[in-house]
Amino acid sequence: MTISIFSALLILTNTIQAILPKILKSSEAFGVFIPDTHINDGRIVRMKKAYTQMLLIVGNAIIGGYLFWSLLTNPMEEHTVYVGLALLFIVLFISMGLYARNHVTLIKLKKKEHWGAGQKERKVVDLQFREQLKLLPNIYFIMPILINIGLWIYGLSQYDSLPNPIPTHWGPNGEADAFAEKSWLSVSALPFMVLIIQSMLLFFNSAMRQSGAKIQVRNKKRSRQQQLAFRKYSSWLLFLVLITVTMLMGYLQLTIIHADLMSSSIMMFATLAFVLIILASVMFYTVKIGQSGTRIEVEHQDVETDGVIDVDDDRHWKFGLIYVNREDPSLMVEKRFGVGWTLNFGHAGSWIFLALLLGSIVLVSLIL
Amino acid sequence: MFIEIEADSSVPIYLQLAQQIIEGVAKGELKPGDSLPSVRAFAADLGMNMHTVNKAYHFLEEKEFIQIVPKKGVFIHEKSIRPANGNDLDRLKKELRPLIGEALCLKLSTEELNELLTEIVRDIKGGTR
Numbered sequence: 431m432t433i434s435i436f437s438a439l440l441i442l443t444n445t446i447q448a449i450l451p452k453i454l455k456s457s458e459a460f461g462v463f464i465p466d467t468h469i470n471d472g473r474i475v476r477m478k479k480a481y482t483q484m485l486l487i488v489g490n491a492i493i494g495g496y497l498f499w500s501l502l503t504n505p506m507e508e509h510t511v512y513v514g515l516a517l518l519f520i521v522l523f524i525s526m527g528l529y530a531r532n533h534v535t536l537i538k539l540k541k542k543e544h545w546g547a548g549q550k551e552r553k554v555v556d557l558q559f560r561e562q563l564k565l566l567p568n569i570y571f572i573m574p575i576l577i578n579i580g581l582w583i584y585g586l587s588q589y590d591s592l593p594n595p596i597p598t599h600w601g602p603n604g605e606a607d608a609f610a611e612k613s614w615l616s617v618s619a620l621p622f623m624v625l626i627i628q629s630m631l632l633f634f635n636s637a638m639r640q641s642g643a644k645i646q647v648r649n650k651k652r653s654r655q656q657q658l659a660f661r662k663y664s665s666w667l668l669f670l671v672l673i674t675v676t677m678l679m680g681y682l683q684l685t686i687i688h689a690d691l692m693s694s695s696i697m698m699f700a701t702l703a704f705v706l707i708i709l710a711s712v713m714f715y716t717v718k719i720g721q722s723g724t725r726i727e728v729e730h731q732d733v734e735t736d737g738v739i740d741v742d743d744d745r746h747w748k749f750g751l752i753y754v755n756r757e758d759p760s761l762m763v764e765k766r767f768g769v770g771w772t773l774n775f776g777h778a779g780s781w782i783f784l785a786l787l788l789g790s791i792v793l794v795s796l797i798l
Numbered sequence: 799m800f801i802e803i804e805a806d807s808s809v810p811i812y813l814q815l816a817q818q819i820i821e822g823v824a825k826g827e828l829k830p831g832d833s834l835p836s837v838r839a840f841a842a843d844l845g846m847n848m849h850t851v852n853k854a855y856h857f858l859e860e861k862e863f864i865q866i867v868p869k870k871g872v873f874i875h876e877k878s879i880r881p882a883n884g885n886d887l888d889r890l891k892k893e894l895r896p897l898i899g900e901a902l903c904l905k906l907s908t909e910e911l912n913e914l915l916t917e918i919v920r921d922i923k924g925g926t927r
Contacts, residue, residue, distance in 0.1 A: 509844055551804065552802045553804075553805065553846075554801070555800070555844055557799045557801060557835060558799065559835070559843065641844075647802065687913050692821065741805060741845075755845060757841075757845065757846055758846070759835075760842040791927040
């Protein structure tokens with residue numbers, strides 16, 4: 431069981447890292463802004479290909495070795511976990527190393543050859559973008575939060591009949607494997623943790639609404655349509671995670687209050703369904719939508735334009751990974767190298783969010 | 799409607815924003831009552847300071863091309879397409895004057911100026927879809 435979970439995790443991580451260049455915008459390669467004049471540059475195409483091949487070969491060799499090792503030596507469960515975790519870090523480390531090398535090479539090349547010289551840099555805004563943006567309204571996110579708070583209050587109201595010690599952690603089969611002494615705080619721990627996750631998802635949904643749209647000057651209609659779709663699906667994905675987390679954790683909360691509700695088979699099934707649903711949606715999001723919606727087919731073709739390129743905002747991206755722009759009121763922006771979103775670290779709100787998140791995690795670990 | 803900003807142009811960014819919105823109204827791409835993005839959303843799309851957008855909006859509000867309704871949003875003014883009144887005419891005259899002066903230095907005749915004017919009007923109106 432452990433070996434198959436870790437192998438699946440390793441394959442998933444490595445494959446997503448490896449195919450990243452295929453699902454990212456062509457205007458950004460290895461975290462570097464590429465002007466329209468160079469998006470078909472043979473050197474960049476080769477770089478991307480080499481990166482993908484290298485990761486697939488090395489990554490799969492590592493995973494193969496891991497499987498081989500576990501079959502041959504039949505290691506203890508603990509060791510399988512440690513080695514699996516270590517390999518996960520190694521796979522990520524290798525991809526980041528390759529990324530860093532390509533990132534630096536491209537930055538130097540772009541500077542040396544003055545890419546985009548003689549082109550006018552233009553920033554495009556669609557005045558109706560927000561009207562066309564169809565994110566799920568925040569009320570959809572608030573409903574599950576209210577359900578969780580309801581269960582929280584219900585748990586507290588049944589305080590006297592709750593077991594002592596109270597379960598705080600469950601294995602995949604739904605059997606509790608960690609306990610804490612019963613108190614008002616420990617009874618609140620589970621719903622509080624759920625509330626943190628839920629608030630985080632609500633925060634992401636609201637921040638996405640305010641996030642700046644990046645319309646490309648040479649592909650205005652295409653980039654607009656892709657971004658609208660990307661944001662819509664991002665919002666749906668958040669909602670799906672919210673619903674499944676609320677249901678799974680809500681069920682656990684109910685089993686604490688009414689021990690007879692607990693059924694190993696339901697729990698196994700629910701956990702498995704949860705993992706599969708989330709995995710399938712993430713795969714769909716990654717492969718079918720792509721970062722910034724790059725994998726979405728667009729009917730409207732843009733008229734070919736010359737002499738203009740998008741604005742080079744490399745200076746706001748540290749190592750092409752961390753976005754820091756004090757001027758930009760966006761809290762969240764689309765990642766440059768990776769699937770999904772990242773915070774604008776030039777915005778005080780991002781730091782407040784991180785501090786609150788960290789503070790609540792510390793608070794929960796202190797209670798338990 | 800798309801707006802395109804050139805960061806290293808000699809025209810200040812707030813003015814580029816305002817001018818393109820006015821042209822959008824003239825073309826009919828923006829109609830009276832149409833809503834414009836909030837200051838925050840607009841600035842986020844630009845990746846620029848909210849101050850820039852604020853300045854453009856106040857500039858347009860002063861000329862009665864947009865209406866800022868607190869807590870509701872920003873809209874194209876109901877009277878954005880209107881017969882010019884005395885104030886409007888005075889302002890236009892004042893703003894055109896330095897340009898005409900420049901044209902006279904460049905030895906443009908009144909006919910040539912007229913031609914130029916007709917061409918620009920046709921160009922703006924021709925953009926109507």
